[in-house]
Amino acid sequence: MKPRTQWHIVCNISDLVPDSGIAVWTSTGPVALFYLPDRLPALFAIGHFDPCSGADVLARGITGDIKGEPVVASPIYKQHFSLLTGQCLEDDSIRVPVFCALVDGDQVRLEIPVSSQGQQAA
Template sequence: MNLSNAVVAPQDIWQSVCRVDDLIADSGVVVWLDGEQVALFYLPGQEQTLYAVDNRDPRSGANVIGRGLIGSLQGELVVAAPLYKQHFSLRDGRCLEDAGQRLRVWQVRMEGGQVEIRCF
């Protein structure tokens, strides 16, 4: 078998960004990931307990999403942006009020007491 022509699947690379103890229940904390600010939301008691979205508000350009309020709107878990109050889905980052706005989302997990974000 000629391995020089084999296709190599990309590896999952998970970056540790903070300790699980750094998380605040039902609130956000902001971490650095490769020069970008990522807002982590820890929601114990929910089916999915941890979410990672861009901390930069696409409307204002301010890094404030991690300070947003968590809630449920139209059956969806959302974070309300602090400045203009638009609501972003924690699941997929879309803005419920404006389809032209979106937050980047990352896969996130707790592993061995650490919070890790999947890098691409």
């Protein structure tokens, strides 16, 4: 059963920097939001926490692609994380969460899980 979700405004489109990421705060913790204007879709959102280094740094990583798949390289140990799936390309056992993102007028929204009690998931 798919968890319930809600869409939340996290920033304005003017806050985004082309071909890089920013960190935004959500009820589930920090999320790395990437704007790649030459791709469709152009927005990607993954967890900001890098499980390899133990630090919230993924929004500061370098974006690119590997075999056509959009990725971010962690700024600490340089592992690549898929912006589509959150999978670490160097270690199949490591994955970060992925969030749906969209532009709504001038605002950027993320789809955030909601707990069964109606509260946003922590």
